[in-house]
Amino acid sequence: MFPIGGYPVMLLGALGVGAALVVLAVLAGRWMRWLSAWSVAGLLWSLAVIALVTLIPAQGAPGIVPAEGRLDSCSWDIGGPAPDGFWIFESGQRLLNTLLFVPSGVLVVLAATRLRGVWPWLLVPLGVVALAAYSIGIEAVQLWLARIDRACDVTDVIDNVTGALIGVVAGVGGVAVARVLRSHP
Structure with a gap:
């Protein structure tokens, strides 16, 4: 039996990781600029939230998920059936998968x-590749661990990378605007 699950566990995990990373950012701020420390801590927090949302059973502890009942491979049905939504994002799982990676893309740039x-x-493209690899890794964990009652789907990777790219574009735009504003008093 997978002993934990549900939205409250995800939220508590996000708050706990967030608190730990605030402490880390404050400590790191002693030897690096504060915006650098906070952007790295924020990036780590966004990655932790992604893991919590994608690897903890959404509807509570699912009990026993028999190995015979799970898929042996990832679904390659691009754009195929996805659940109707998530407790906050009623418009669909694909939108959530995209939105989940946008902050990470912005924070990679920052x-x-x-x-x-x-x-x-050089680091920004490497960051996008790392976010894509992170998404693939999450899908692999979902495939390998039948007990978390999640499914591996290539559409999720596409949506996640799309969100990361949207975040990178927004981050690059934000950095460019900030530089222009700083150069003009």
Whole structure:
């Protein structure tokens, strides 16, 4: 039996991880600029929230999910059937999958452009690749762990990467606007 699940567990997990990362950001702010520390902490928090939302059973502890009842491979039915929604996003699972990765995309750009001594325009594409790999990893875990009552679907990866790219575009735009505003008093 998978012992935990449901939205309250996801929310408590997000709050707990958030509190730990606030402490980390404050401590990191002692040796790096505060915006850098907060953007890295925010990126880590967004990744933790993604893991909580995608790897904890949504409807509570599902009990026993027999191995015979689960899929042996990922669904390759692009745009295929998806659940009707999530407790906050009633418009559909695909929208949630996209929106879930937007903050991570924005924070990849912010973290990459705030760190000294690195090339942000090399780190941003690497960040997108890392977010895509993270999405693939989540889908693999969903496939391998039948007990969490989740399904592996290539459509989820497409939606997640789309969200990350939307976030990156928004982040690049935000950084460009901020630089223009700083250069004009």
